[in-house]
Amino acid sequence: MSEDWSEAAVDYVQAIYDTKLLLGHRYAQWSLSGPSLEDDIGGASAAQEEIGHVRQLARELEEQGRDADWLSGHRDPDEFANAACLDRIDGEWPTYLASIAPADRAAWYLIDAIGRDDLSGLITKMGEDEYFHLEYHDARLETLAAEDPETVQQTLETTLPQTLALIGPAAYDEDEDPLYQAGFTDRPIAEIRESFVQHYRDLFAGTDVSLENVDWDAPALEEWDETRRRVDTGSISDTDVEQLRGEANELFAMN
Amino acid sequence: MKYEVFARINQGDDTKHIGNVTAESDRLAQIYAHNTFNEEDWDLLAVARTEHLLEVTGGRPDLEVVAHE
Numbered sequence: 001m002s003e004d005w006s007e008a009a010v011d012y013v014q015a016i017y018d019t020k021l022l023l024g025h026r027y028a029q030w031s032l033s034g035p036s037l038e039d040d041i042g043g044a045s046a047a048q049e050e051i052g053h054v055r056q057l058a059r060e061l062e063e064q065g066r067d068a069d070w071l072s073g074h075r076d077p078d079e080f081a082n083a084a085c086l087d088r089i090d091g092e093w094p095t096y097l098a099s100i101a102p103a104d105r106a107a108w109y110l111i112d113a114i115g116r117d118d119l120s121g122l123i124t125k126m127g128e129d130e131y132f133h134l135e136y137h138d139a140r141l142e143t144l145a146a147e148d149p150e151t152v153q154q155t156l157e158t159t160l161p162q163t164l165a166l167i168g169p170a171a172y173d174e175d176e177d178p179l180y181q182a183g184f185t186d187r188p189i190a191e192i193r194e195s196f197v198q199h200y201r202d203l204f205a206g207t208d209v210s211l212e213n214v215d216w217d218a219p220a221l222e223e224w225d226e227t228r229r230r231v232d233t234g235s236i237s238d239t240d241v242e243q244l245r246g247e248a249n250e251l252f253a254m255n
Numbered sequence: 256m257k258y259e260v261f262a263r264i265n266q267g268d269d270t271k272h273i274g275n276v277t278a279e280s281d282r283l284a285q286i287y288a289h290n291t292f293n294e295e296d297w298d299l300l301a302v303a304r305t306e307h308l309l310e311v312t313g314g315r316p317d318l319e320v321v322a323h324e
Binding site (some may be wrong): 038 | 277
């Protein structure tokens with residue numbers, strides 16, 4: 001049994017877990033819809049890795065008292081704390097890429113900031129997988145920024161603030177971030193945000209995608225739901241939850 | 256662009272041609288090769304643009320079909 005975490009720490013890891021659960025789901029949904037066979041293979045590979053990460057994080061959350069069935073999807077849609085940009089993806093391939101890429105990067109930054117020695121092996125392994133996810137996203141976004149800058153820009157204007165809400169409010173600096181203060185993380189939220197914002201500013205500098213209209217200050221602290229790490233009351237659909245639970249495949253369950 | 260993919264399992268082994276990928280950039284080609292040919296724990300996995308290969312021998316086989324034969 002590992003040491004008990006604070007409720008805020010459990011919520012923090014739960015939001016990473018739910019974001020990765022949805023990332024795995026969205027990768028799988030789109031892995032036969034890519035513009036090339038290599039994109040499909042990459043999507044399927046990323047889906048498997050995300051689900052692997054989810055299973056590892058589930059063990060940690062179960063040790064902190066979270067119910068296994070609840071974690072695996074036996075809950076209401078509004079109990080999921082995934083990045084809001086993964087609630088639904090209405091659009092084509094550029095919209096999909098500009099939705100999942102920020103969420104995957106943010107989830108990794110949040111994991112990487114966890115400063116606990118007992119999780120360092122797990123985090124290192126996840127980082128090896130994430131390196132290729134994030135490199136792929138950036139390379140693909142660069143090509144899409146040349147092919148369809150308007151769609152990429154419009155999507156990012158929505159998905160970047162939603163992803164910043166997953167990371168947390170700018171007000172959580174060294175003095176204010178409760179998880180940093182408690183020693184659960186070794187980087188305050190304000191610092192994680194800075195790295196995230198600078199990454200996308202650098203990535204799109206010199207392209208036809210302008211990030212001038214992105215609300216880089218989101219979320220406002222007073223509007224932020226600390227448990228679900230978002231500002232809106234939206235959620236994934238009932239259909240998504242049914243698919244995550246695997247109800248249609250119950251016949252094939254091993255137990 | 257088409258890229259040829261080369262790999263070796265152990266340091267010191269011959270580096271062999273194992274396939275190809277099509278990608279819009281060098282960076283994407285590296286990631287595509289990683290995902291497509293990840294069946295081994297490679298010591299080296301590399302891509303080279305097909306157009307950069309300098310032909311020494313060989314060449315395109317004659318595929319012409321002669322109707323009157």
